[in-house]
Amino acid sequence: MKKKLTSLFLLFALIISFIPAGADAHPGRTDSKGGHTCRTNCAKWGLEDGEYHYHNSDGTIKRTNTTTETKSTTTEKKDKSTKKVDSKATEIVLPKKQTSGTLQVYFFDVDQGDSTLIITPKNQYILIDGGNNDQGKNVVKYLTHLGVKTLDVMIATHPDADHIGGLDDVLKALDVKQVFAPKVQHNTQTFEDFLTAVKNEGRTIKTAKAGVSLELEGIEAEFLSPVNDYGNNLNDWSAVLKVTYNETSFLFAGDAEYAAEKDMLAEDSDLKADVLKIGHHGSKTSTSKAFADAVSPKYAIISVGKNSYGHPDSGILARLKNINATAYRTDKQGTITAVSDGKKITLVTTKQLK
Template sequence: MLLSGCGISIEGTVGGEALNNSSNSPGVTSTSELRVIFLDVGQGASQLIISPSGKTMLIDAGNNSQEQAMIQYLHKYGVNRLDIVIGTHPDADHIGGLDRVIRNMDIGEVYMPKVTSNTQTFKSVLEAIRSKGLKVKTAKAGLELKFDDKVQVRMLAPVKPAEDNNNMSAVAKVTYGNTSYLLTGDAERDSEKEMIASGANLQADVLLVGHHGSKSSTSERFLNAVNPKYTVIQVGENSYGHPTKLILDRLAKHHTKIYRNDRQGTVEIASDGEKYKITTER
């Protein structure tokens, strides 16, 4: 399951030794592992999740310029069908590649928050969904998605409507055995406050840092609630100053191990339900 030409970093958590290194070919097969792959799509975001039984879920698909790269990634991992597709919110750097993905793959269910945009990117995604005879299901807090019998996927946000698209981001917590991942899209402090107030269990071993490491996200209170061991920042070359020093310092203070697409390429964090195996592209 290791990426070709990868540098390998192996970490053990949840009270055990790290998983043994392996070199299985990429592909969707039944294994004992949950694979969460943070794809390197430059200044954008996309996560591919492959369950132990071979079920697949894609959350976001990078910017418009990443359409072909997304198709190549899916082929690389042996994905011909996506059981679940989630577009976290209408920003182009998250859903830009989704129209191409939807048109070229067998798709099960599509989830997006109840928010609209007048951009051509958003319209293209909706047209692709309609062209496959699919309907968009509303992503919102409290939903539990049917994915894999052994893997729980629960939506934690948006908790309530917000004017800002980022704070309407779909946030999903993925739990497998004693391991967990919190995937946050571009959720900012207001959404983080709502998630905390909702009483949801936010603790997760792996945190996708909100909004590419912007200072608008990953508040101290939210980070305390999640208490992650590992954090991933999906970021590429940009003029926004992402990730900000404020957030990097905050993560360092919490002693999390930080992974970044701009420095390490695609990052895969696999779990057997007790321990993690972490693989980086470089």
């Protein structure tokens, strides 16, 4: 009997030793690869019941999304970024949620696209863009993991698919109080899906343009662009938002190019910011010398993935270096988190440069 009890105790100790750090929220035995399957409280961690994932030593979670799903059954495809089935597994590393009472900005890793979450010190939530069509589910995962159930503001900077493609997924998954977008149309299925999702949510789109402010607690948030009508140049229609929290500030440039930058400079807007989300993924058509000098950021965030466009441009990287801005890239460092206590800004990444 004594030997049997000893054996049972050793077996129990062995099982416990295979449970990774942080697994107490959803216990499960790890396998030979070091991962395990979520069993309980999965939504709290941004996971689905039965979803396979890994726990990193810094408290973040790495998940493997093998879902192959199409978002539209429409056979007629009107834009280049059609909603097709992605047969490749998409891996994302979920960022660690930062201390409440600070201004938190999460620049999500959404491959070649843009998606940024702002959490205010008063726990209000602003989402700027939602990545491409195949990134919508991942954006929802990021938001759920960070405890977002309701978005106070959603901003679609402009109609390009790599910015609004995932927003219909977000609108379906979460309650969204307000939606802002510039007053420009686009004849694509992606744009139609976005409009339909907004309508189904029972919302109307408020116009994002220079001089419009967001009613948020504890911070200032104002659109600096679009200033003028930019015709068919969707990038220059980008809604550019500046957020100020006490002594710190952020500028989110969307895909704004030289014409929009020139207009913002001509308006004598206060462009100075500590953190600049670089326009158009670091394209050479954005971040002119005059604009970069006016913003003069300490940190420059480039949201970019594998692409054939040459993003980010080597000349832009050199320009940022010349103004002493430290550049961070989502393709190199994963999701980038900037945290402000109102006086200083700290940056955290989910991947370390090798």
